[in-house]
Amino acid sequence: MTMITMTSNNLIGRLALEAMLIEVSVTPKPGLVDRNNSGAHRDMGFFTFMKSAAGLHSCFDEFAESGFIAGINKLSPSKLFANIRKIGIRAEESMFAATGGINTHKGEIFSLGLLSASAGYLAGSNGVVNSDSVMNLAGKICAGICEQDFGEARNKDYDSLTKGERIYLEHGITGIRGEAESGYQTVRNVSLPALRKYLSVGLSMNDSLAFTLINLMAAAQDTNIISRHNIETAREVMRLSREMLEREDLTLQGIYELDEKFIEQNISPGGSGDLLAVTYFLYMLDQT
16 A cells, blocks of 8 residues: 655656656557657657656646645545646646647546546545555546547537547547546556566566557557557557467567557557556556
């Protein structure tokens, strides 16, 4: 159990920022920015992510503090969501200011902000702060978010729909909103157990996270791939990832080769990358 007090809210924020830095540093990552290359992205690179993270250095402290105050005052989880969404908007503005308008961390701001607020809330209400309790509370905070955000999409003109709304209407896929509302079931059931397994056999954090990413790619319906390509490409990425796991010969060399293929085909599993950062954050929260 992690014991967190008001003076330790910066610990939560630090872990969230650390998760962002670790995620981009993991190498190799198929189609994603890492220390080796820019993946399938032509408008950003490793240093773009460093600048973005630097611009967000205080935002996660705000998320945690907002949750802590809500926990002390016994504010309902549903009301907390409105508060942290405002912080999220300011965080996105900071990101765009640091990167010159490039979206490096929008998905991670959403998830790591939500989870930081959840951890802060539990600390403020004298609750148990660990990966399970934080994910459970995140699901409660986000209860109804899919209906709220997608409910009006059916009445909009197609040209006015966001990419997420189009994917939802065409395929019924809720993306990161659905993952959050579920209490991060993919992280709970797939990536956290995978990371713990790889670390338990002596692999480095880098290699363990690289292999964990393949587990995520095999399990998560990545809306980033769908928006850049189509549902068929997303399913092919899941198939290729599952085959790597089923062959039980998962190696860094195999991931490097998949990276080359994804770069050539302009495939970026950014949704899985965001969940990798979430996985690291929650793992480290249990170690603190």
